[in-house]
Amino acid sequence: MAAAPATPALPLLWGRNNLPVPYAARWSAERAAMRGVLTVRPDGRGLAYRDEAPADRDRHGVLWARLTEAQGEGRPDFGSLHTVRQRRAMFDMLCQVCGGPASRTSRGWLFLVQRPETAEESADWPEGLLSTKPPVCEPCAALAARYCPHLTDPVAVRVRKPRVWGVFGGFVVPDADGGLVPSPDDHTLPYGHSAACWFLASQLVIELTRCWSACEPFGMVGA
Ligand SMILES: [Zn+2]
Incomplete structure (x- = not known):
């Protein structure tokens, strides 16, 4: 007898x-929590928190903005x-919508990306594309395509090797x-x-490498 499929995670509903x-x-x-808590390192060579803890930096030594966690409280942005x-979603390959495991097949992890304006598009697009958007699971792919304000022309892409590339943020x-x-x-x-x-x-x-089929028609994401 086949094992019962895991119960899919569900996104929070609001409003x-x-x-x-x-x-x-x-x-x-x-x-x-940013202003007033940042300072210059004693050696003058970069930023630090006044009460810095090891968790404030990643393993590359980059300092991260502090943000409290209160998921579900107030209004969503x-x-x-x-x-x-x-x-967490990037490192653990969690679905950015429901927080459950993202979809993975032999062709790779499932990502939804915005189709570029024609000028940007090259023959091997989206190979090497940089992204801050974590992957998705299959049930959530349709939700994301429908609701996500950044995805007006979504393309489903399978990515065999999502590679940690660098960080997004700002200089201080x-x-x-x-x-x-x-x-x-x-x-x-980087x-x-x-x-x-x-x-x-x-x-x-992350950098999307070893991508499969940029032209994958939406709706065939499980192929
Ligand atoms: Zn999901």
Whole structure:
């Protein structure tokens, strides 16, 4: 007798219309703790927290933005990913919508990516594409394609080797008065970059490699 399939995880529902809220989405009760707690390292070579703990840095030595965890409290922000859950979903290959295991077949993990404008598209797209969006499971792929504001033209892609590439976030640099000033723009930074010591990460960036069929028609994601 075949084993019963594992019960699929379900996304949290929110509001009068029972909108599915992605596992990785940030909620309004989840607060950043940034200003006043950052300082320059005693040797002057980069950022640190005044009360820094080992968990504040990843294994590449990059400092991460602090964000409290209160999933389900307040209002969901569908356009913003939670630092910790985004990272956890990437490392553990969890579905970004329900938080359960992402879909994996012999062709790789399932990702949904936005089809680029024609100018960007090359023959081997999406090979080498950088992404901050964790994978999905099959039931959630349809939900994400329907609700995700970033996916107006979604393409399902199987990825054999999602490779940790670097971080997304912003630079925080000292000013003339000895204070620290966050740069207004967001950046992606590869691990090993010489400026990483002045960077505050908020999301993990992976590179999609050994991708299968960028032209996979949506709806055939289980192939
Ligand atoms: Zn899912």
